[in-house]
Amino acid sequence: MTPKTPIYMDNAATTRTDPRVVEAMLPYFTEKYGNSASRNHKFGWDAEDAVEHAREQAAALIGADAKEIIWTSGSTESNNLAIKGAAHMYAKTPGENGATGRGHIITALHEHKAVLDPCKRLQREGFDVTFLQPPADGVITRAMVEEAMRPDTILVTIMWANNEIGTINEVPEIGALCHERGVIFHTDATQWVGKMPTDVEKDNIDLLSWSGHKIYGPKGVGALYVRRRKPRVRLEAIIDGGGHERGMRSGTLNVTGIVGFGVACELCMKEMEAERDRLFKLRRKLETELSGRLEGVQINGNADRRLPHLTNMSFGFVEGESLLMGIKEIACSSGSACTSASLEPSYVLKSLGVGDELAHSSLRLSLGRWSNEAEVDFAIDRIVKAVNHLRELSPLWDLHKEGVDISKIEWQAH
Numbered sequence: 390m391t392p393k394t395p396i397y398m399d400n401a402a403t404t405r406t407d408p409r410v411v412e413a414m415l416p417y418f419t420e421k422y423g424n425s426a427s428r429n430h431k432f433g434w435d436a437e438d439a440v441e442h443a444r445e446q447a448a449a450l451i452g453a454d455a456k457e458i459i460w461t462s463g464s465t466e467s468n469n470l471a472i473k474g475a476a477h478m479y480a481k482t483p484g485e486n487g488a489t490g491r492g493h494i495i496t497a498l499h500e501h502k503a504v505l506d507p508c509k510r511l512q513r514e515g516f517d518v519t520f521l522q523p524p525a526d527g528v529i530t531r532a533m534v535e536e537a538m539r540p541d542t543i544l545v546t547i548m549w550a551n552n553e554i555g556t557i558n559e560v561p562e563i564g565a566l567c568h569e570r571g572v573i574f575h576t577d578a579t580q581w582v583g584k585m586p587t588d589v590e591k592d593n594i595d596l597l598s599w600s601g602h603k604i605y606g607p608k609g610v611g612a613l614y615v616r617r618r619k620p621r622v623r624l625e626a627i628i629d630g631g632g633h634e635r636g637m638r639s640g641t642l643n644v645t646g647i648v649g650f651g652v653a654c655e656l657c658m659k660e661m662e663a664e665r666d667r668l669f670k671l672r673r674k675l676e677t678e679l680s681g682r683l684e685g686v687q688i689n690g691n692a693d694r695r696l697p698h699l700t701n702m703s704f705g706f707v708e709g710e711s712l713l714m715g716i717k718e719i720a721c722s723s724g725s726a727c728t729s730a731s732l733e734p735s736y737v738l739k740s741l742g743v744g745d746e747l748a749h750s751s752l753r754l755s756l757g758r759w760s761n762e763a764e765v766d767f768a769i770d771r772i773v774k775a776v777n778h779l780r781e782l783s784p785l786w787d788l789h790k791e792g793v794d795i796s797k798i799e800w801q802a803h
């Protein structure tokens with residue numbers, strides 16, 4: 390069976406909003422359109438009830454209390470509020486606990502830009518930031534964080550699962566370490582929550598970011614979990630004005646989006662286990678068939694500690710952009726990040742030590758709620774054809790087949 394094209398294999402970038410989510414949102418545009426901060430009438434009360442119900446749905450998904458959920462516009466904002474908010478609240482004065490600056494923060498080089506950029510800004514403000522170099526398999530361990538810890542460390546921010554390669558860091562273990570040392574622990578769990586079981590108590594998390602549009606909810610709405618006891622975490626607000634969300638994030642709430650976010654959380658919780666198994670089998674098929682039918686395929690990131698629905702594969706001896714052109718019917722991401730004019734290879738793959746060539750010729754295929762076997766078969770077929778075709782045209786592939794080690798060739802300039 391040929392599936393309808395283009396097929397969508399970019400669920401790590403965003404997901405389709407589940408029609409059940411859309412249906413739940415609709416009345417809040419046209420009938421129950423009150424401002425949840427309006428305290429004097431039924432429109433306001435209905436909106437507030439809806440927001441508080443969604444808060445409970447969101448909290449249930451991660452084992453939190455509803456009071457610990459702060460609504461935001463998405464994970465970028467949640468990360469900014471968590472990282473800058475904690476750094477500013479717990480800042481040291483130079484000299485305190487041996488601090489050379491305003492306090493020490495630990496993160497890793499292959500984090501999302503929505504973590505790296507706030508950390509870089511804090512660095513410019515006088516905080517010391519350690520950017521951990523990930524090992525070749527991409528997994529950040531407790532031991533790596535422990536080695537980087539200092540007496541003046543105030544915050545550790547390590548993502549749960551990586552958005553490009555799907556690798557899973559030792560988050561509960563890192564959380565335990567932070568709690569032993571009295572250090573605040575934030576995790577960007579955007580790719581993890583809703584797909585994998587989460588319990589902020591057992592997993593030792595103080596601050597956790599996630600986003601609606603990565604879990605079959607709407608875009609432009611997210612949440613930040615802020616621990617209220619053992620320890621009670623305090624944050625300096627970024628957005629002031631009215632004191633909504635316990636003063637941590639002012640602004641009229643996106644009621645429709647929040648209603649959708651809540652339903653999206655509830656659906657993920659109900660369907661998580663079956664969905665995990667189903668997608669894992671599809672991904673395994675994708676990986677085994679592609680590496681079985683093609684030579685020179687490399688799966689990036691740790692083989693086992695990976696999200697079930699995401700794979701990142703490099704195809705040697707093909708040029709990345711030509712590969713993308715050859716598989717136009719498959720919507721996916723590549724290891725070439727088109728930043729303005731320049732074509733830079735993915736900084737995530739580079740940080741793992743993947744060479745520029747292989748990084749350019751890599752694909753991230755991420756499956757989701759509507760992925761099925763027919764689509765996976767179609768993708769396998771198209772990728773095999775495209776790679777074979779490109780290699781037929783490649784003189785480097787010919788040399789490789791003749792046993793020449795390409796990396797040892799000394800190119801002659803004329």
Ligand SMILES: *Cc1c(COP(=O)(O)O)cnc(C)c1O
Pocket residue numbers: 401402462463464465466501503548550551552577578579580600601602603609611
């Ligand atoms: C998508 C994503 C973000 C950004 O989330 P938005 O809600 O789009 O702002 C941050 N971190 C990770 C790991 C992501 O995958």
